[in-house]
Every structure is written in structure tokens, then in C-alpha cells.
Amino acid sequence: MTEGPFGALREQLLDAAAAFTGTPGALPGILSGMVDDVDRALREELEIFPVCHHSPASALAMARRLREKQPKVIYIEMCEDLRPLLGELANCRLPVALQAYATDLDGFPPGWGPLSVIAPITESSAEYQAIAYALSTPDVELVAVDRSSDHVFQWAPKDDPTAEPGEQAAVVADPDGEDAAEGQALHGDAVGMEIGDLRPRFAELEEHLLHHGKVRHWSEWWDQYVEQPLAGADYHTYRQVLVLIGSLFRHLRPSGSAKNDRDEDRERYMWTRMRQHMAATGTRPEDAMYVCGSFHAASRVAEFGVGGTDTYEITEPSATKWLYGLIPSSNSAIEAQFGLASGSVSIASATWTKAIASYGVKPFRLEGQKSAKKKPAKRAAKAVVPAAPGPVTDRLSGFLAQPPRPGGLDESELLGWCVDIVRLARRNGYLASTADAIAVYETSILLAGIRDRARPTPYDFQDAAVTCIEKDSVPGKRDVRRLCEILLGGDRIGQVGYHSLPPLARDVYDRLAPLGHDLTKRNVQRVLLDLAADESLRPCSDLLWILRRLMPEDAARPIMGARKLGERSIQESWDLALGRNQRALIELGYEGVTIEQVLEQRLRKEVWADNATAAGALRAVEDSILYLSNPRFTDELGARAVDLLSAERTVDGAPEVLRHIRRLQAHYRATRPDLPVWCQDFVTAGYAHYCTLLPTAFVDDDTGIRQVAAMLGFLFSMESLALALGCDRAQLELAVRQSHPETPGKIALLWASHTQLGMLPIAELRERCDGLLANPLVIPSFPQYLSGFVQALDPVPVLTPFVVELISNAFGRLPDGVLLPWLPTLITTLREHAGELVPVLIKEAGRTFPGTLPAVDAWIPPWVAAPAPARAAGGPAVESGPVTELLLAHRDTPDALAALLGCGGEWKNVGEGGDAQAGDPKVGGLLTAHPASAEALAVLLGGV
Structure with a gap:
């Protein structure tokens, strides 16, 4: 029990557990198991380097150890299919994220798509130090050994593909301003691969640590009790502490859970891949290093170690085609992706910058890295003997027994921050002064004392600034906590370099070069295009309109100019933010080589989808005409629209169908001598289709007045063309005669149809409506009759004067006791069912009624019956009037x-x-x- 270098520590922990509990229980086993895990990990022949994601302490220890040992092979916990992307990091400004993306799924439920896996990289992370060392040092191989992106979703629960430990979907948080919201959206809903996930998956433990540590969230606890003490610790101490913490979290996690099984499968996968690589390349364990999260360093699977078993079988990936690339990331996106506290990654970056200068560590950087200020270290020409691991000694006892060394902010740094936060607050509308700077300084020291800290931390400074400056209101879009994050480094947003972009993105930048603007910048840029004076800008305009169609709304926003059928702008003005939406542009590059190809694929996918409609197909036809110069493709979409219309069994899309086909017919008649074949087929198919469905639509309660009116509008407006193409008018007359609606609005539509077909004279229609107004039982439903007549103005526009007459008679004949309660119903009914047609009525009323008030008294409505005609002596009588x-x-x-x-x-x-x-x-x-x-x-x- 007391053998080995950790025997004394194990005995002390067991004695403490016995004294604490007084009875046998789980605690002694947990403490003993933690020590055993540390002993096992450190005795492993292949050196295990435990890390925590975006931890400056891990990055410092990694930089020191790499310069000391100089391994020839580095195995890293990262999706193995993301390894080819690492060489492109030299062209980027960190933070960026490695991405695997799939839209065409094969072997996964269709509802999961699109699938996306991201692995964010920051400069203050241990994995970046390992990547930079391996890529900038000759004869060093970097091997990613974690499961592939395809396996991530193969192992995911079928009910929730994002419910993975350490690979969590984006956490929705309230953004502290527009810039924070923008940064948080960079990863979208991708599954994040976090190297070095180290967070207790035992809620009670985390709550206990936060309460007794007097901190608000896990990020602050980690910074205070692990990050700061380990920043200056030696490598062996760092290694033992990280494995100990990982082992603690493993022991407190419920065994037998699905998450625990997937973690163990990942460990089996990684050790199997490492042994396969060693056997294939002859790599010796002493020449290699295994970089993984502390949670996985304390693994207890049988496959653990170079001498582990080889019983684990790796399944084949599915047939899904994965696409790979780099996307921009940001501190806030990483925080939102992995549930970290807001500002924690910014504070870690500031801590990393300070630690480099404080401890004299020379970090590794990729040559050509935009954020690099120093040249990367070159390996010495002479042979260097790797440092031997040496005997394992107990460093934990001393580390756990000694009090933490004073750290945190020094006085001059704290004073500088207090002055800077007041200056920044005044720029953002706060009424801050020098007195507030003094208050922030004193409150920071006070909070540190209350929380048993020797010196204030950045989190104490944040809380003090909020208390002393923000008070009870936020004058601008940024609160004081957000201003503190900006002061400590801000939400640093990465950028993918031009040469690392996919071909489509590079093509877009090249084709927009004549605009004369650097579109890689993140600010919004106003671009003016005088197309009449410079025709060479016309291709730029065409490309911008396609980007407007495919990318987020703020990526390319037109200020002046339009792209519609029959319209060509002579001048355009755009607000462009392509640099801010670089991720969306990169993901377009996964779908095709050119932007036109992507649009064509999307339009084809839309019209051949299972839920495609005729209205959607006509909309795709219109987009094809507007954005693509491909008549054959347009005809293909039109033919698909004909098939969809014939197969539809509802008329929900009739209004949109009517609107699009009218617009397309007007366009073709203005630009070519005859209609295309598909358009003629659409008219004939639609005429027969709507004639067939008309009787059912009139009596169906689920079909609204607007849909029936649109059907009639199609039949009446397309009638002459349909008859010329061979349709039979008797089919329409028969459909109208077979229609027997019961609701008032549809009855009015039917009467209007009868009038259009000559089956109901205006005089008889007038008598029917007079009868409705004379019937007290019908008065409450009369607004619905009016709504039907107003909807009939589209298919039967000659009824416009009659509808004005009908409304005028209603206002003139109904008593106030009936009219006043009736008016709200009339207004709401017209607004709901005929909002776009009311202006037609208003225009007709303005033409009919006199324009001045005195003329109203002598005005005689034109629909009032004229006197009987007098017969002339020399011929037939002519009516006067x-x-x-x-x-x-x-x-x-x-x-x-x-x-x-x-x-x-x-x-x-x-x-x-x-x-x-x-x-x-x-x-x-x-x-x-x-x-x-x-x-x-x-x-x-x-x-x-």
C-alpha cells in the first residue's frame, strides 16, 4: 500500500479520509485511486503530456518541455482527418478553427444535416505550441490520433447528435453588445472538439468548489487555484497536478453512463492508433510525446499504454463525403461553444502575454503567422540528446502542502487598469471620473481580501468596475463587464488568410478586386458602382447580387439599386462586410468551385426536394433568370414547376403561383417573341388543375378566401392564353356551376365569377346585395361578403365601381346603431383578407366621389337610376343624363x-x-x- 514514490502521499490521504469520515466508504477508494492513476500515467513508457484547453499554464509547460526534450513524434488528441489542415495555420490570424463539414449524408439520419465539427486554435494553448513546434522544426512528425469527424457522429446518440462530453453544441448566452453576439455566432451550431477538456462532470462537486473558493464560475476557480499556481511550477509538478485533477473528475463521474463509455472508447481509439503508428514507422516511445486532455491522461482502459492490449477494433467511416477548411473563430465563440465564462479566454490570452515576459519563456510560432512578433525557434544543427524522463518522484505532497504563492496583479498594473477602464467607460457614455478610478482600485483590493486572496485578480477587478462605474444603468450597447473584457484583450477575432481559403472564396475576392476596396477587413465598407459610366463594374454587380442571395443579410446589403425582372440599375450602392462573414463565404466554398455553381446546385436542390412546391419552383425560375445566364437550366426548373403543380392536391400556394407566373409572363413577352414551352405547359396545366380543384376549394373550410380568389385570378387572367393553347372554356363554366360555397366570403366570390362569365348581370347582382342589406340577420356577416367582393377585384377588376357602390350604400342605409358596432369588424376583415386590394378601392372612390366638400351636397351618385327616357319626334328615344x-x-x-x-x-x-x-x-x-x-x-x- 505504501510502495512506490507516492506511497507516503497515499498513506496520508487514506489517514485523512479515515479521520474525516470515521467509517469505511467510497472516499478512501477515490483518494487511493487518484494516486494510483498519477503513478500509472507517469510510469508509462510513452510520455503523456496532460493539458487543459486554452490554458496559459499548459502552454508555458509545453513550450518549456518541447525545448528540453525535442521529441521527434507528437501524438495529439485531435480528429485524425483534420491533420492536413494544420499547415494552413501559417496563413491565418489566430484564433481560427479547423472545420469538417458535410451536407450530403450517407449513413446518418437526414434531419442531422448539415454536420459540422470544429476544433478552435488559440495562441495561448498547449496544442498550438505543439503544432507550431512540429511544423517549424525539421524531421518532426505530428500525428492526430483521435477519432475522425465521421466517428464523432457515428458514436453520437441518435436522439441528439450534439450531446457529447467535451464536444458540446453552442451554448446560448446573452451577448454583451453587438460585437459579442457577432463573435459568438462564428461557430454556428457545430460540434466542438475541445482538446484538454477539464471540467467536473459532477454538479455537486463544481458547486462545492465554487462556494468554498468564493468565485462565481468554473473559469474563475480554475484561474485562481490551478492556473496561477502552476504557471511557475516545474514540469514534473505540473504534470502530476494535471493528472491528479483529471483522475478526481473521472472518479466522481457516474460509471456505466453512455458518456463514460464514449470517453473510454475514445481512449481505446487513440492508444490503438498510436501503437499502429509506432509499429509502422518504428518510432521509439522515448522519442515521442502524447498530448491529451488531463481527463484522458488518467485512463484505466486495458488498451492504455504502449504495452496495452490490441483488442479494440476501429469501425470503418460511413460513405458521407466530408469537406475540410479553416474558419475564423473568436474568444467569445470559444466561450459560447464550450460553456466558459464570458471573458475567460480574453483573460487567458492576457495572462499568456504577461507570463511570457515574466518567466522568460520563448514560445513557438509558425513562420508567417500574422500574430507572430518573433521568428520561430529553429532546431539546432547538431544532434541533441532528448532529456531522459528520470525517476518518478513525488512532487504532489509538497505542492499540496505549501500555500499558494502571491500572484495576480501587481500594484502598477492594477492602477493602469483602473485608469484605462474609466477612460474607456467615458468613451461609451458613462459619467465616470478620477474618483471612480480610485474607487475601482480600492474595491478590487477589498474584494480580494474578502475572498482570501493575497492580490486582486482580473475577476476582482471586473466586479469592482461593475460596482463602481455601472451603478444602475447602461448608457450604450456595452456594459462595464464587456468593457473590462475589451480592456483585457477584447474579443479577438481570427481571420483565414487568402492562400488558405477555398477556391470559391479566392475567386470572389479576385472578381471583386475592381471595386478598389480591401474586402478582407472586418468593418462595413460603402461601395458605389456607376454602371452607366463604367460597364466593367457590371460583373461585380452581378456577383454582389448572388452573394446577397446566398450569404447572411449583412454580408452584402444594397443601399441603392434593385435586381428585379425587367429592371436594370444604372447606379448601385452597397454596404459590404465580407470580412465579418468570412465563415459563411468559406462554407460556400465547400459546395462548389464558383458562386454560380453553388447557386445552381441550391436551386436544383430546392425544386427537387421532397417538400418542393410549384410556387417555390417558380421562385427558383425567377432567381435563375435574375442571377444566372443559363436558359437551359431555367427551362429545366420551369418544367419541374409544371410537374409540381400537376401533383399538388392543395391550393395553399395559389396566390404565390399567380404572382410569379404573371411576372414571368410579362418578362418573357417583353424580352422574346414567344413564351417558352414550359410556360405554355404551365398555363394549360394550371388551367385544368385549378378548374378541377375549384368546386372543392369553394366548400373546403381549410381553404381561405385568398386562395380561392387566386385560383379565379389564374383562370380568368390566363383564360385567353389557355384557350389559344387548346383548353376548353366549358371546363371553367362547369367548375363554376358545380361550386356551392356556404361561407359569405366565398359566396361573394362565386357571384363575382358568375358576373365575369356572363351568368349574372350587374343589375341582378345589385338586387342580391340590396337584399343582404335589407336583412337584419345578414348584417353582422356583411363584412365577410364585402371581403369576398374585394378579393374578387383581382380576378374580376370590372367590379371595382360596383364594390365602391356597395360600400357607399351600406354606409348610407345602415342606421348608426348598426353601423358603429359593425365598422370595427369591417376594418379588421378587410385588413386580414384584402389588405393589398384596399388601395384599389380607395383609388376608385377618389375617382367617383367629388373632390370638394361643397360639391358633395349637389352630387348624385352615378349608380342612382336615371329618369325615364323621352322619345324624340324624328327617331328613337335617347336617354338623358x-x-x-x-x-x-x-x-x-x-x-x-x-x-x-x-x-x-x-x-x-x-x-x-x-x-x-x-x-x-x-x-x-x-x-x-x-x-x-x-x-x-x-x-x-x-x-x-
């Missing part, structure tokens, strides 16, 4: 019309009875026989 007066006032027009028709005659003055006497019986007979022509002529001439 506004039409007759208009003809007498403008005699040249009737004379020309009569001459055109071969009629002659003379005008006679109006008789004493007010009737117009026609000199030639033929003229009077013509006007009497064709009153509609005279009325239309009167309307055209502005008469009443």
Missing part, C-alpha cells in the same frame, strides 16, 4: 365614331324636356343599342 350631356359637349368624337361605322346624320338641340334629339335615327339607335361603349367612352374622357 351625364352620358348624353358628355356626348353633346364633345360632338367631334361621336361624329368620328359614326363615320367610322358608316353612319351619318345631324345633331339636334336638346328639347324642352331635357332630352337630346338625334337628327339621324341611326345615331340614336346606335347609342341605344350599345350603351356600354358610350359609358366607357365617358369614363375615358373624364365624364361622370
